[in-house]
Amino acid sequence: MTDRNQNKLPNNLPQLQNLIKRDPNTYKDEFLQQYRHYQSHLEIFQLRPSQFSKTLDELVIFLAQVSHCYPEEMSEFPQQLKNILQRHATVLDRTVRMSLCKALILLRNKGLISATGVLELFFELFRCQDKLLRKTLYSYIVSDIKNVNLRHKNSKLNTTLQNFMYTMMKDNNPIAAKMSLDVMLELYRRNIWNDAKTVNVITTACFSKVTKILVAALKFFLGHDDAAEEDSDSEQEEGQKSTKELMLGHRVGKKTRKRQRKLDRALAALKKHKAKKKKAESFNFSALHLIHDPQDFSEKLFKQLETTTERFEVKLMMIDLISRLTGIHQLLVLNFYPYVQRFLQPHQREVTRLLLFAAQACHDLVPPEVIEELLRVIANNFITDRNSGEVMAVGLNAVREICVRCPLALSDELLRDLVQYKTHKNKGVMMAARSMLQLYRKVDPDKLHRRDRGKPTEFAQEIKILKYGERDAKDYIPGAEVLSVKDDTTEKEKEEDGWESCSDVEDDDEEGWIDIKHSSDEEELDESQVPEDPDERKQKAREVTNTRILTQEDFKQIHQRQAAKEANSADKSAGRRDSKHRKRKHVEIEADDEQSGELLSLSAIESVFKKRAHDKESRLATVMEGRKDRGKFSYGQTKMNPNASTTNKQKQKGKNFMMIKHKVMNRKQKRSFRDKQVALRNSLLKRMKNKR
Structure with a gap:
């Protein structure tokens, strides 16, 4: 078988x-x-x-x-x-x-x-x-x-x-x-x-x-992905190295159009790959909110921070996590602020992040005396004339972000000293000081000097200066007084009448258009009906809040009204202006919808108003932008008639070198300095010989 x-x-x-x-x-x-x-x-x-x-x-x-x-x-x-x-x-x-x-x-x-x-x-x-x-x-x-x-x-x-x-x-x-x-x-x-x-x-x-x-646990709570960061870092280093190698290989080799096109394609592919892999930093706050006892967790973590021997980067992560927990849950870790003060020096590594962490850990339940010492340290180390303008601007921005969360911590004397930088020659310092001025005009104008409080506005009349631990709980929506009070029964009757009128339309008019008006179209931002007395405005806003279901259009009008309060004067004589002009102005005013959120952004500390130096790519983009509306660049004078004949000199530029080699080689060459020396020596020797 x-x-x-x-x-x-x-x-x-x-x-x-x-x-x-x-x-x-x-x-x-x-x-x-x-x-x-x-x-x-x-x-x-x-x-x-x-x-x-x-x-x-x-x-x-x-x-x-x-x-x-x-x-x-x-x-x-x-x-x-x-x-x-x-x-x-x-x-x-x-x-x-x-x-x-x-x-x-x-x-x-x-x-x-x-x-x-x-x-x-x-x-x-x-x-x-x-x-x-x-x-x-x-x-x-x-x-x-x-x-x-x-x-x-x-x-x-x-x-x-x-x-x-x-x-x-x-x-x-x-x-x-x-x-x-x-x-x-x-x-x-x-x-x-x-x-x-x-x-x-x-x-x-x-x-x-x-x-x-x-480190893995800290990065999880801080919203970083360890594996993604390592991959992006390795890809970035690899991309930079590959770019350098490509440029070096093109420099040492022979220059041809084919090699240049190949280099351009390779560089474009690397740039596209980097842009594809680049992702915005994202944070996951849910993990921070799910911690059972954040106060005990923060205290234990801070105790570990004080005794740890880890490298500085790990300490920064621990400081960041403690500051986030303190700000989000409004915890009281009073020893944290003196600990951070030790690192607040302009020469300190990652000092802008440390300032961010210090501002992030502040909230209105922290005793103002604790934050006041922190603000004084920042002012003494950063906001002085012996430092550069960028350092001063960063310090002012940090003080502003801290005061947004704890306005009572800044003393009157220090505030008035910082506001004096509003006329500083450096633009970054000037803008930072003015932002501080605008903040306290909204929060507590009494802390400012009388000349810095600005023109009295409708918004200033409604400011309530809060004490430590006090809350401003409102039972109405501020700015709702601009809306009219409606009754639900009348709304239903209007809707029924509207539908009846639409159903009674005769058949002969089917080709015509029927305009159905919405309630939002009938309402416009008319401030002529808005009461001038703050108490009356509050009462009307309370009635509107309790009797109406507000729509998105209503909230848009409320935002416009609140923004207009900051621009309108509180003087009654100023309110007797042309209604059309006021309406057009208020429509153009848009409310500031930016919210600080739970966490601060590093750009809020580093926002220095200074014209940055252009790199090569931005300069090239500016140059190409300026060349759009002009013709093609050409050397020398261009001919009025492109079909006209050319001179022999112009024709010679396009000829092969071997065709004009005999003319070029026979030209009188300019002698070098050494050749002139030899010729002069020979001439002198010849003269001396003839004299003999």
Whole structure:
């Protein structure tokens, strides 16, 4: 009998696997034979678990593939694999260990083993010194938990795994703890585990003694993506290096048009790749709001900050997180402000970020005496004439942002001194001082000198100066007095009458247009009906707020009214102007919808009004912009008739060099200084010889 007709199934596992999946009952004997073969090799493997066994490796994968076909015979198979990994995980051969993990993954995908047992085992396998295994298990854990919670949240499984991961993050193996933390961070970013328990488990990592775990947890709360930052940094460095190499290769090679076009295409591709990868910085505030006890967490983190020996970048991250928690939750960590004062020097590295953190941690519940000392330190170190204009502007911007959140902290004397810089020769200092002046005109004009309070406006009459801890709770919408009071019953009657009039239209007028007026079209910003007395305005605004459902158009008119209050004079004589002129002016006025939000932007501190020096790209863009409306550049005088004949001199420029070589070479060459010296020497020697 030839080899072609022989039965090769005992030695060809892939073929047997395919046949078993098609017809399990027919090939059950062959399967049992392979299963007994597996058990015998397993007993041998138990004696020497560190030795690689190719046969056992192939049999494990084969049995995992066909295990769903014989559930009764394979009932003990998953537990056997788990026992091997739990007992000998660290001493197993890498290939065998990976095969056992893949077999468990196959069994889990077929539903033959519970998720809890497999995932907890995989977390323990993070302790193995196998990077490829850890990466594979990390991807599978994230995808499996995602699939389990795809349709509805599996609270029981999530709670069990979260408790287990809480213990894993305290593991003595730093790699296992870091991988467990990465799993939780990834699940939170994918909105799978975005509950308060996950966030509070991650908070424990902020007190880890392992720097990588500490930095990963801090970056999570600060809204940074560690992996994305590393990728972007490596891509940016690689892009800069590639650009440099391309320019260098083009410089040393021969200059041709083909090589120039190739260089331009390569540079354009690099620029496009950088622009595609560049993303705006985003923050996730939900994690900061889900912390159970932010006051206790901030105090512990600040205590760790005072005693830590980490590098300066890690300290900055801890300062940033404490300031965000303090500002968002309005906490009281009074020792934080004197700690930050030590770094507020113009020569300090990352001083603008430190000023940002100091302003971020301020709010109106902090005692003004604590913030006053901070403001005085900034004023003494930054806002002095011995510093440059940019340093002074940065200091004034920082003081302004702090005073926005805690206006009572700035004393009258210091405020009046800072406002004097409104006439400074440096534009950045002048603009920063004027922004400070405008702030206190709205918040507390009495702190300013009488000449700096400006013209009395309607808005100034409504300012209520708050004391420490006092709140201005309004039961109406400011500016709503510009709207008219409406009754719901009359509105319904108007709507019914409108529909009746539309239905009574005769058929002969079907070709005509019917204008249906909306309530928003009838209402215009007419301030002639607005009361002049502030108490009357409040009363009318209260009536409008309580009797109307405001629309977006109504809010737009309210914003315009509030903006107009800052420009309109409080003098009654000024209100007797032309109504059309006032209406047109108020329509042009737009309210300032910018909101500071929960966090400050670094541009608020670094906004120095100075004309920046142009780089090469911006200069080139300016040059090309100026060349749009002019003709093509040409050397010398252009001909009035482009078809006219040319001179011999012009024709000579377009000829081949070999055609005019004889003329060029025969021209009288200009002699060098050395040639003139030799000629003069020979001439003098010849004269002396002739005299003899």
